[in-house]
Amino acid sequence: MKAKAFDTRLFKRILQYTKPYQWRFNGVIIYAISLSVFAALRPYLLKRTVDDYIQTEDAQGLLFYISLMGIVLLLEVFSQFYFVYWANWLGQDIVKDIRIKLFKHILSFRMKYFDLVPVGQLVTRSVSDIESIARIFSQGLFMIISDLMKMVVVLIFMFYMNWKLTWIVIVAMPILVFITRIFQRKMQVAFEEVRTQIANMNTFVQERVTGMKIVQLFNREEIESQKFKNINEKHQNAWIKTILYNSIFFPIADIISSLTLGFIVLYGGIKILNGDNFTTFGDLFSYTMFIGMLFNPLRQIADKFNEMQLGMIAANRVFEIIDTQDQIQDTGTVEAPIFDGNIQFKEVRFSYIDNEEVIKGIDLTVKAGETIAIVGSTGAGKSTIINLLNRFYEIKSGTICIDNEDIENYTLSSLRKQIAIVLQDVFLFADTIYNNITLNNPEITREKVYAAAKEIGVHNFIMSLPDNYDFDVKERGVMLSSGQRQLIAFLRAYVSNPSILILDEATSSIDTYSEELIQRATETITKGRTSIVIAHRLATIVNADKIVVMDKGLIVEEGTHQELIIKESGYYKNLYDSQFSLAQ
Template sequence: MDKNSGKAFDYNLFKRLIAHTKPYRFTFFGVALAAILLSLFAVVFASFAGRIVNDAIKVKDPDKLLMLVLAMFGVLLGQVISQLCFNYYANWLGESVIKDVRVALFKKMIGFKMQYFDTSSIGVLVTRAVADMQRIGEIFSQGFFVIVADLLKMLTAAAFMVYLNWKLALLVFALLPIILYATRLFQKAMKKAFIEVRAQVSNLNSFVQERITGMKIVQLFTREEIEKENFRKINEKHQNAWLKTVWYNSIFFPIAEIVTAIAIGLVVYFGVLQDLNSINQDNIGTIVSFLFLIELLFRPLRQIADKFNTLQMGMVAANRVFAILDTDSHIEDTGTIVKDDVKGDIEFKDVRFGYLKDEQVLHGVSFNAKVGQTVAIVGATGAGKSTIINLLNRFYEIDSGAILVDGIDIKEYTLASLRSHIAIVLQDVFLFADTIANNISLMDDSISVKDIEAAAKQIGVHEFISSLPGGYAYNVKERGTMLSSGQRQLIAFLRAYVSNPSVLVLDEATSSVDTYSEQLIQQATEKITQGRTSIIIAHRLATIKKADKILVMDAGKIVETGTHKELLKKGGYYSKLYEAQFLAEEVV
């Protein structure tokens, strides 16, 4: 869509946006009616101003003066009421539309496959869901309807000018091409400027979010001054992008003011000349009306240019948001099987997969995990261990081969059904800024605090949680920063246990934890793996000695299979790996 960045207005994009107002069509037409009334009241007010001069002041008729003043007051009251309804319901409509679009956007994003997030900036996505949404809302509250209302004012003002005095009207209209041409240039320039502004806002958000998230690394490697300088450069680009818009405004609005002042001067000069040469001498009231009408004609033009800025910023934001909504990056959920009693029999058949095209990570992986078995997967970093877990959950689609659960291809299951039977404990545990209880249940109403406490006692972590201030109501803050890595792992184990999965996956779950936490984790592991199929990925081979089967991976292939004792007897890759770890531990 960037190819259209030079266009002042994208009709197709706007049409798509307007489609979101259909549920609020009565409000939409109500706002449109208020805009029409505002234009009519404005012209009637100008008419009454001229009549006061000609029909009351010149003939010195106090009764008619009072009547016209009261009529003007009534018109003014109508304007106030119409303006109030216009402002409130235009904003209400805008907020309602962005509420719906934001829900649709969030629903779209949580359905994306992991590969999309691997290549997308989180800061940019946050900008789309928050800041850009507000810009879209402003299309209705400060852009489109305001422009329509101002255009109606201009048309009615122009028509009434012709009716009052076509000669003076032509004089005013002769100046319109100047301001219209300036407005056109202004709109095109602002369109390009606002695209740059939105890009710099996204860059700024991404930079700040990443540095705050990685603040430990920034301070640990004393990069404060370097990051400060990087931020200064990005912030300067952001400032320069905004200054372009300020510069264009600084040029346009003085031109508009000068043209308006010239129009007023010409009307007064030639209107008075006409009045001096006229027998009836009624042009004074007409001139007074024209002074109001010129404001109605030229002020909306200035406002339209200003509001067109808002409209264009909203359109740029809508363009970016719809680009995400149009992104086809989701796992096809075409399966129809929903099972409540998955046993947990897993089989990989010649599975091949690569995160990037023509760069395979798995080269024909085949293995099975029988119901209730504990299968461990070991190997060097990058061997493809975690990839197997990602594919089992259908976070990514395999290139070829098949993955079966209970003898059924996982593509035949609905995604919700498949994933509901698999629980994963990752090495890098993610916790939300919420209570421990909510982080365990993930707001599932079917899991009560009593259920959580009972499960915690069963796997031996109740004592640890109870020792925290507030116990299960303890708020772990963003990403669980109030807990140690070992404590976060224990919470993750409990989260997996209460979901009662048929298949349990432990991905490096005991790495980087203290000895005490590791003992608790080992106890929890023995408890939660009982009676269910378990897949354990581990670097520390001492933790998988009791596994029913060990798969040894190297460069995306399974090179050895067997129990701990069987693999040691072979004296192959596993044996060498175990000896290397054992010697390293002995040295320590």
């Protein structure tokens, strides 16, 4: 949905977020009114000072009015301070609420959404776009209200002082309004392009920084640099358009303002010199201030409207995500207990892309406490099985049951609490080892972490690191080797005390020393609980209670290692023999 120059429906939706802060919203309006009155009062007091006290040489009256102008100026400054402070404060509170709502909503999306939407785009929406929404209130809406009020009050004072002279100003205003309207329309299109190019740039940079090892490994520096140069040029060109429109509009607005002021001074001065009572010196003095206070806000309203347009465009993009309903349907009412661990897949079908099935009607039974291994070639559907068990994706048809209860009947959080996964590509946050193990779960104490680490044999490894459990692993755990990251992942799974454990290629890329530790960890954490091991290295799963062989979304063989290895021309035997021959 493309943002309009001013989308009333969208604007009303944004205003809904001001309701918790209604008293501050009202306060900003009150200060805007006070500011406009005090600002317009100063030129009027100047007129009275010139006409009634300077020309009559009344020193006492002059001192009184100068003092009065000083008081009005202080009140204007006071109103200006609270107006700006409260407007910005309100804007920050609103974006805080929207950002929390947005991030919470993103956390509920199913994995398919993240497969399709670039991470850089989500970062742009969550950070820079939301900050632009704050500017609707700090630089847009309230500033426009203040400027409009100031213009109205100024016109009232001008008509009261000299309505004939004021009509000269009124004649010039439609020209400026017409030019301002054209400027606003051009800027809306330009700002839409700016936001698009910012999102594209953020996405590109995020992906290349994350994949920097690949860029350098394949000597892609020059190619990626050229791509970035092209994206940056598009971003620059989008901004240059806005600069061009500003460069045209503001000089024209200044010329109209200056010509109007010059004509009033010339016309009024001639009338005074001719002895006409058409105007006074006080009027001319005050009108030099009034015209600036009338035309400058009108000119600035265009600039403030630009800020609102940026905010509205950003809000439109943010609300598109908030309005996206791409969550796993958490309609279950049963709180998952500590599972026995009986798992059943019944005629389960699934596809990532419509009409391209990845899982083709499989039936699979896992008994409580049993360790099964799932093997097969790349793309056979092994990892998809665990994604479906955790309800990261919705199945197309069939049922998946745990302890004879359809997993869709369990609440999502309670289901996932009973299942722990150790992935091949371990993700660690830029935090301490302890926080990466507990994931800030207050129910997991340090004593529990220490005891678990000793049980699976990783305590000594952690204690050998600087700061031990408080060692900062940096972004994505770059301070640790792949084997060390795997050990942390095993401990993270173990301390959560799951009913069902899943190991997804967890021993595929580790050194010999880490493999020995992981082998011990695996034996410890799988003992007494249902475990599913997805393995590429078949030597690691020969002792599994059952081995399930998959090919092209189907289960083609089941049995123990001894049962499958004797099947001539069997899928498992061929896989095992090919790995054994490669090892030789």
